[in-house]
Amino acid sequence: MKLYALNMIQPVGHPPPPEVLGPVMAELAEIRRDLERQESWVFGRGLHGPEASTMVRLRDDEVIATDGPWTEGKEHIGGVTIIKVEDLDAALKVAARFVRVTGLPMEVRPFQGEV
Template sequence: MKQYLLSIYQPEGGVPEPEVLARVMAELVDLRQELESTGAWVFGAGLHDPSTATVLRPQGGQVLVTDGPFAEGKEFLGGFTIVRAADLDAALSWGRRYALATGLPVEVRPFQGKAED
């Protein structure tokens, strides 16, 4: 089985209202339990706001350290999940579930290298 990264993108701005956030979190708990029960779960986590990021950029044999995200944008990586899936279609199925649960865009990308047995 190959591993896939499900990147969850969220817009800049505040967190949703408590009742909306509670519904999303409940759906994510159910989804994670299903992933675990099928053996597809590898790892996942939410990320802090992009303002907490530090970028290390090689420049002239040195490394320049800057605050903030690498790229400016209206959306940022808010969290991710790594899943095991037989193929891209199966990974996309999990990605669709995350998109529906969160109401946010989800990017699905395979890891390089050989598939796990």
């Protein structure tokens, strides 16, 4: 089994209104329950917007923390889900379920090594 990070890509800005977001969140909860039943769910959580980011960098010999995302853009990673599945094809099937529900793109990235 392999671990995959499913990174949901969202536009920068305010979330949809509750009447739109509510049904989407209910469907996402169903996907999570399915993954838990299959013992494929590891972790998942939404992230605050990029404005909540802090970057830590090394400048000469000094470690400096600055407010803000590492790059400015129209999109950001809005949530992360970690799953344990057999292979990339299985991970892509899970990502497709999320994409169908949200309409948002999703990056699928494997962790190094096996579980």
